[in-house]
Amino acid sequence: MSFPLLGKKQQCFWIAIGQCRLILLLLFFNISPQLPDGQDLPLPPVILGELGKDPQNPTVCFYGHVDVQPAKKEDGWKTDPYTLTEINGNLYGRGATDNKGPVLAWINAVETFRAMPVNFKFVIEGMEEAGSLGLEKLLEEENQCFFSDVDYIVISDNLWLSNKKPALTYGSRGNACFFVEVECGDKDLHSGTFGGIIHEPMTDLIALLDSLVDPTGRIQIPGIYDSVTALTEEERKLYESIEFDLEEHKNNSGVKKFLYGTKEEILLHLWRYPSLSIHGIEGAFHEPGIKTVIPAKVIGKFSIRQVPHMDLSVVKRQVRDKPFLCPNNLKVSMPLGAKPWLADVNDPLFKAARRAIKTVFGEDPDFIRDGSTVPVARMFQTITQKSVMMFPIGAADDGEHSQNEKISRHNYIEGTKAFAAFFLEISKLHRRLHKTSNTETNNC
Numbered sequence: 306m307s308f309p310l311l312g313k314k315q316q317c318f319w320i321a322i323g324q325c326r327l328i329l330l331l332l333f334f335n336i337s338p339q340l341p342d343g344q345d346l347p348l349p350p351v352i353l354g355e356l357g358k359d360p361q362n363p364t365v366c367f368y369g370h371v372d373v374q375p376a377k378k379e380d381g382w383k384t385d386p387y388t389l390t391e392i393n394g395n396l397y398g399r400g401a402t403d404n405k406g407p408v409l410a411w412i413n414a415v416e417t418f419r420a421m422p423v424n425f426k427f428v429i430e431g432m433e434e435a436g437s438l439g440l441e442k443l444l445e446e447e448n449q450c451f452f453s454d455v456d457y458i459v460i461s462d463n464l465w466l467s468n469k470k471p472a473l474t475y476g477s478r479g480n481a482c483f484f485v486e487v488e489c490g491d492k493d494l495h496s497g498t499f500g501g502i503i504h505e506p507m508t509d510l511i512a513l514l515d516s517l518v519d520p521t522g523r524i525q526i527p528g529i530y531d532s533v534t535a536l537t538e539e540e541r542k543l544y545e546s547i548e549f550d551l552e553e554h555k556n557n558s559g560v561k562k563f564l565y566g567t568k569e570e571i572l573l574h575l576w577r578y579p580s581l582s583i584h585g586i587e588g589a590f591h592e593p594g595i596k597t598v599i600p601a602k603v604i605g606k607f608s609i610r611q612v613p614h615m616d617l618s619v620v621k622r623q624v625r626d627k628p629f630l631c632p633n634n635l636k637v638s639m640p641l642g643a644k645p646w647l648a649d650v651n652d653p654l655f656k657a658a659r660r661a662i663k664t665v666f667g668e669d670p671d672f673i674r675d676g677s678t679v680p681v682a683r684m685f686q687t688i689t690q691k692s693v694m695m696f697p698i699g700a701a702d703d704g705e706h707s708q709n710e711k712i713s714r715h716n717y718i719e720g721t722k723a724f725a726a727f728f729l730e731i732s733k734l735h736r737r738l739h740k741t742s743n744t745e746t747n748n749c
Contacts, residue, residue: 307352326558330355336439349431351443357424363456363735366426369408370433373400381708392540395711397623402699402712405460410717414724437681444688446651457654464699466673470548471662473655474695476674478610479645481620485637488602496597504632513629514605518581522564528623532615544569548604549670557702567695576674613647646683654694657734661726667721
């Protein structure tokens with residue numbers, strides 16, 4: 306759970322790994338951006354690793370990150386968050402499931418082989434929790450070099466939908482974050498002197514935020530649903546077969562009631578439909594006690610999780626074009642926007658992973674989407690034009706970003722086995738596909 310910070314300078318070295326006795330080439334890339342004053346902003350380097358270059362084998366690239374959310378024992382942890390501790394079969398520690406555990410499981414899986422069934426590449430970063438600063442630029446720069454021979458990309462940075470059944474993830478929602486600023490003047494005012502005779506920014510802002518979404522969760526922004534695609538029969542069947550326990554999900558979240566009462570409705574609104582969440586108000590009095598002031602300026606913060614085929618620039622325009630009845634100065638901005646991601650579940654990558662999970666866990670995985678946003682999946686897919694899949698090994702109750710984050714010993718061990726089985730399956734499937742392709746070419 307604890308490790309020293311890596312140096313800034315670009316470095317490379319070779320190490321022998323596991324039983325395969327092959328040489329692992331590691332490159333440390335400095336991604337530190339330059340500030341306006343000319344100084345470098347020191348950031349952890351991105352590690353690019355390469356193991357094996359057999360032209361007969363497919364090349365699989367694994368992405369993971371080793372940075373974590375802040376954690377202190379006094380925040381409610383049962384153990385020291387930076388000392389891995391086993392309790393009742395669970396391994397507790399910050400990063401156990403997000404994302405140090407899966408990264409180490411992948412490396413452990415690689416170590417089990419004497420003869421490599423695939424060529425491996427690794428992308429390990431230390432800035433994922435801060436938006437993967439610098440990663441996109443590095444991917445673009447290395448697309449024609451490091452990634453030129455990559456066939457498949459695997460990410461293991463999310464969780465199963467349930468506590469017990471494995472899953473493969475083929476999509477995620479995007480996220481458009483908005484600020485709404487309402488201002489009436491250049492200073493705060495006394496509510497006894499001005500209350501009742503001015504348009505108060507807080508009152509306007511609350512009315513504005515209330516107009517964004519109705520009590521059923523439906524977004525009240527004209528045109529926001531226009532690009533949401535219709536549910537296909539093939540996908541509907543996927544939803545019907547997914548194992549999802551509403552009561553278990555409530556227990557994991559601590560919520561007593563959901564907006565919808567069936568599994569299918571819940572999953573559709575988590576994955577296939579956009580949602581709008583209000584996060585807070587900046588500039589309002591929030592300390593203990595009472596302060597009877599009228600704030601001169603308040604900023605409301607909300608976000609829209611958009612689904613595939615929703616254009617980020619269109620969503621931004623639709624929010625700005627929504628008629629807001631506000632007599633005060635109003636400014637709407639979108640400081641952050643991430644696009645949704647969608648993969649093809651019929652891709653060889655998913656077929657191989659499905660067989661691997663069936664071999665290790667004895668059952669087919671659920672094919673799921675992620676209601677949150679995974680910018681790196683879209684980033685890798687768009688820049689490299691390679692197949693991308695998310696292959697989680699953590700359970701729904703692992704508590705990523707929360708107190709007492711954990712991964713079960715069972716999931717870690719079986720997840721490592723599943724990764725190893727996947728290497729064998731993707732190697733066999735890749736060779737079979739290329740053999741078929743070559744045969745068809747020769748027949749022509």
